[in-house]
Amino acid sequence: MPELPEVESAAVIARRALVGRTLASVVAHHPSQRRSLPARVARRIVGRRVVRVERHGKHQHFVLDDGAVIAVHFRMNGDWEVGRAGDPLARFARITFTASDGVRLSLVDSRALCTAAYHAPGAPPVLALGPEPDDLTTAWLGGVLARRRGPIKPVLLDQRVVAGLGNIYVAEALWRARVHPAREARALGDVQLRALVRGIKAAIADGFARQGRSRDGSRAHPFKVYDREGRPCARCGTPVARVTQSGRSTYYCPGCQRTA
DNA sequence: TTACGCCTGGAG
């Protein structure tokens, strides 16, 4: 699930569920989450009203009326499920926030890698994030890439470069820009740089467009190259290739993403 | 820069 577009639509769900409501209970159901959100901390949250839900890159911040922040990160596959107090709990519910009027928001995450940390009033989380894709400029990206050695793909996964990109959207953005994932980051020319900025914005916009109609679970694979190894490139028909870069799969088209 | 741990499920 969760890269920027997915986290944004999740944040909308959380916002609708909790903003303006007072938390009546907060429970971490899995030891892994209890480490970062122990019962004593959860008790401190109870009685507070949620005034705002912010998204920064892939992070979600529940801002409470005393200025405290609950920082949630889905990691690999977290998602929100909205229900009512007393409803049967989802099998992989890891944390539940129940409001005083009975609305319940559950963080569902089979792998239990999600994190939720409490930040006391006056000590907000410090995030090291680059610009959101919407605010990305060629000047910024060019400046950052000029100081990087190594292939472009892992650089784009660095949240300090651009906030919110993950393995899927980086592959999609590079495909749109026709840039080879192994291309030396600082060797990108102006034309490729501009194409890459456009590609990032377009890939993310495409993700957003998909969010609205993704709940009906129709089409499996709306991606251009991600998870399409061996299938023909939509642009040139060349079979999509998969390589490993810094331990993770990268999908690309060897036909139209050339110059490594 | 790479490798591993964190966790668990699903696919082959």
Place this chain on the structure above:
DNA sequence: CTCCAGGCGTAA
């Protein structure tokens, strides 16, 4: 059974 998974912090 083995391998893979949309992330990320820390260690080597």
